[in-house]
Amino acid sequence: MAQGPDTLKVNERFGPHRGYASGTRLASNIEPDRVVNTHCCFCGQQCGIQLKVKDNEVVGFEPWYEFPFNRGMLCPKGVKRYLQGSHPDRLLHALQRDPAAPGGFRATEYDAAVRVAADAIARIQTEHGNDAFAVLTGASLTTEKAYLMGKFARVCLRTANIDYNGRLCMVSAAAGNKLAFGIDRAANPWSDILKAEVIWISGANVAECAPITTEYVWQARDNGARIIVVDPRITPMARTCDLFLPVKPGRDVALFNGILQLMIEHDWLDHDFIEKHTAGFEKLAEHVSTWTPARTSRISGVPEKSIRQAAEWWGQAKTSFLMHARGIEHHSHGVQNVLGAINIVLASGRIGRENCGYATITGQGNGQGGREHGQKCDQLPGARDIANPEHRAHIAQVWGVEPDDLPGRGVDAYEIIRKIDRGEIRGLLSICFNPIVSLPDNNFVRRALEKLDFFVSIDFFLNETARHADIVLPGSLHEEDEGTVTQTEGRVIKINKAIDCPGEARQDWRIIQDIAAALGRPHGLAFSSPREIFDELRVASRGGVADYSGITYEKIEKQYGVFWPCPSDDHPGTPRLFEPGAWNPIATGAGPFYFPDGRARFNVAEYTPPTEDVDQEYPVILTTGRVVSQFLSGTQTRRIGPLVDQYPEPRIEMHPQLAESLGVQDGDWVTAESRRGDCTLRAMVVTTIRPDTVFIPYHWPGRKSANQLTISAQDPISKIPEYKVCAVRLRKAEHAPEYAEQLEPQQG
């Protein structure tokens, strides 16, 4: 039923086409009607930006120098983000599947489309049970929308099966932080990077994925810091770092264990901190005793000398900041990698103080806020646990329902796809998620989506997944709504509305409420503004770990953001967690960490090889990631012409040694093949990658998609997929792929 229409025809009708500046946007000295202080719509840095508005169109930007995090700085995505508006591909009407129509969809009246969606939801839930209808959401939604999606699923649809694309992004860090600290948020504001003596960066291509963080790291270097970068590629930041550890993909935890072993051997430990503020060190120390430098080197692929040097610098530093990102998190043992990183931080005692920090760098715009307030399958607002009776009772009371009426834990986003494949889930609502590009083994994902009885998608462009929908409802762009997001530091900031939705498009939260009303289940879903939603969210979060109750839109504006927890109106927020003497609702004064005894936990971090290691048949490691000019599945950035032109199509990065063994030169077509699919791309032959590893950026769909190859193995705790390691074999392609003649670079 939900088989997608012909790719070329849908491309022609719905894009992606490349949008460029024209008309007013190219004219000089246009006096804007207004300039709106807001933030970039893309990554977790959430840079402040001013949008210039003329005649209900965003015509350009101006740096927002006063916003303290980025002080006017922007990456190329932020500079050109305004081109996503007034775009020829913008959905201006609701769409209904119609194989006879151009591109496979015909425009339909909005109310009628909502009616069709509501009737299909009711029918599926009546026939197959409430859980047979699932909801997929995203971490680029504002916190208000994320909160509303969780409430919509639990109160209106009463389905357990809601999960979000943060499952692809933040969950390993979140799970590791909760195991070690009892709370999931960057421990420190970025200002603590500046005067740290050692900066340790593991699995984070900072320059391309979190560009603004670069300036913090460089400033630390100018202040005398040593920079240690751990990565299988010499990223732009690694190029001039003080120590580069070229880790073999999937072996980070081995490296962290080896570092800790050397810290113990040389007594580079903060005994006082370990004794007073932690638990579990002896057991961990016993575990890492086997991680000798020789063994660590053999497993991790990092030379022993470099391991010793890193341990010495890390061990002897007075101040430090350790950060990591998806490079250590996208693994079937991603949580173990995170725990390994946290262990060397805790053993050093350098956390919770000025210039002593630790953080994961969030990926998505609301990667932090989007994972706190109930769109995760196991979570209720305020970072509460859906399986905890007290937590359920609190939220049920706020929502005006009985605790027993709240569904229990659902399954993670990939398991939702598997349940669709098995026929257990028959209907799907998706917003802010493009799983057919972004999930691993996406040929399987496509086949599963084709089995749905009914699929409704809410989006502003027809993304590749929405092509399989029965109904598409035209949602809102970032600049067409207001609300809060929580950026990488844990700073809650305000997105401000710049323009009205065009055509029949409307704000996402209104669409959700319209569906609830059409279902005849409007209870608790009759908000008239994002502010109203936020005010209820504040109440719902009160007393929880992620306590937003003291945050208001006005306080955010006045303070340039408010760091949660902020438990009362007169509370300024909490930029730095875990400061000595800090109070929290779990420890209630016993200590700074979020456990009843106030102590952080050392956790044994077990090394296991990747789920699919290389072998004779598939001898090369594939790892995936981002490029600076594209963002995630590219729904927006593959429609912004200047960003497409900067890096038009995916290339397969390989070392000259590997290229030579394949008879491949730079620019040649190469076919990469895994047990799940194949992909033919041009080679980029560079010495900046390990010879045993190839890299493909994942922003493209269809035959250009890296996720045709990746494996759907998941971490047992966090359920994050293993995007960073699988096994492939390579061969020089005999001729260019069919798509080379048919598709524009941004299309797939």
Next chain:
Amino acid sequence: MAVPENMDFFIDPSRCIGCQACVQACGECDTHKGHSMIHLEYVDRAQSTQTAPVICMHCHSPTCAEVCPADAIKRSADGVVQSARKPHCIACSNCVLACPFGVPKMKVELELMMKCDMCYDRTSVGKKPMCASVCPSQALFFGTHEEIEALRPQAQSINRFRFGEQVVTTRVHMMVPESRPEYVDVTAAMEAGPTGRRIALSVIGTSPRTGE
């Protein structure tokens, strides 16, 4: 209106991450909307991720203006070398060929040379240029000497460059290591191999194809 005397431009290629935010932002400036005047290139991508951003260096005695037969290029009193003036420029490309830094671009469709004018519409009214505003690594920095000296104690700025027999002094400064030479000898540097740290990954591991 003029660019304040104490405001200077500093380039630090060691900070550049090649993200092209400057290239993308340059075309957003009102004085040359839609045209990016910045050159940002990989030095040798096969070997390194190193990139180098080049804006107009705003020479004290601008070669581009000296070779212009139409007197189309003016250096204003605040030291900014302006883009070619439309009625005067005859699109002869003398400036493009003569500039030692390779900055001017000939816009054939406009029959006009265009180059970085330090975002004159912004800098002449006290704002920062677009590129230095957005640069996420602050490889491009616009501010005072006092500011850059406080922020970057391990580097020195230099504004003298030697090209063969020609020594050029510029309003824009380049950040160099502390041991400050009298000038940057660009011609000599072009002949020299890479210096400093170099990370080689080719020694790692086994042959991926054979697994040995």
